[in-house]
Amino acid sequence: MTDLAERRGMNTSVYQPAEDSGLLAQAVIGRVSGRVLEVGTGSGWVAEQLVRKTDAEVVASDLNPHACEQAAERSAALREEGERGFHVVRGNLVSPFRDDSFDAVAFNPPYLPEDLEAARDDWMEVALTGGKDGREIINPFLDTVGRVLKPGGEVYLLVSSLTGYDEVLARAEENGFGHEVVVQESYPYETLTVLALK
Numbered sequence: 186m187t188d189l190a191e192r193r194g195m196n197t198s199v200y201q202p203a204e205d206s207g208l209l210a211q212a213v214i215g216r217v218s219g220r221v222l223e224v225g226t227g228s229g230w231v232a233e234q235l236v237r238k239t240d241a242e243v244v245a246s247d248l249n250p251h252a253c254e255q256a257a258e259r260s261a262a263l264r265e266e267g268e269r270g271f272h273v274v275r276g277n278l279v280s281p282f283r284d285d286s287f288d289a290v291a292f293n294p295p296y297l298p299e300d301l302e303a304a305r306d307d308w309m310e311v312a313l314t315g316g317k318d319g320r321e322i323i324n325p326f327l328d329t330v331g332r333v334l335k336p337g338g339e340v341y342l343l344v345s346s347l348t349g350y351d352e353v354l355a356r357a358e359e360n361g362f363g364h365e366v367v368v369q370e371s372y373p374y375e376t377l378t379v380l381a382l383k
């Protein structure tokens with residue numbers, strides 16, 4: 186694992202909110218309504234921000250059962266406060282969902298290029314690493330997400346400079362998406378961008 190991974194909570198089995206989570210929430214709030222899916226919700230923090238700060242009906246999904254459990258607890262706590270809460274679904278990318286079912290889909294994907302020497306075989310590895318080039322989760326996401334979008338729907342994807350920005354854009358274009366940069370922030374070790382794809 187890299188230092189970057191260490192900074193991102195590798196000692197837990199669920200990814201905890203970091204600067205990338207905050208940037209995704211910042212980009213999406215104020216732009217979405219209707220039915221919104223957050224893929225790879227982790228702790229459910231972004232989904233919670235969407236419930237609190239938009240009028241969207243929020244669905245959150247993750248492959249990691251521990252993440253689903255933590256997100257469901259967060260949703261239950263929101264409901265106890267009298268907020269709307271959000272639905273949690275376990276599954277791979279958008280495969281659990283019907284065609285044309287969301288107005289927007291947001292994803293902060295695992296994107297670090299794999300460090301083979303330090304590779305771990307656990308849920309934190311699943312949260313952080315996107316295979317050899319960092320795009321092994323992003324590519325199938327871009328290839329399949331269009332199916333679950335309603336006509337006119339938008340995708341919000343967080344992209345790191347470590348992942349290959351131009352390659353991600355090329356894959357989005359291959360799948361028929363145009364793009365807009367919603368927000369971009371530079372950090373000492375990477376630049377993070379949230380793209381709106383339509």
Ligand SMILES: C[S@@+](CC[C@H](N)C(=O)[O-])C[C@H]1O[C@@H](n2cnc3c(N)ncnc32)[C@H](O)[C@@H]1O
Nearest residue numbers: 200202206225226227247248249277278293312
């Ligand atoms: C970088 S973390 C982001 C977590 C959270 N959304 C946030 O911003 O704090 C990536 C998340 O994607 C999930 N994930 C990885 N591969 C996935 C897949 N194929 N389908 C669904 N979720 C996946 C991981 O379990 C992890 O929770």
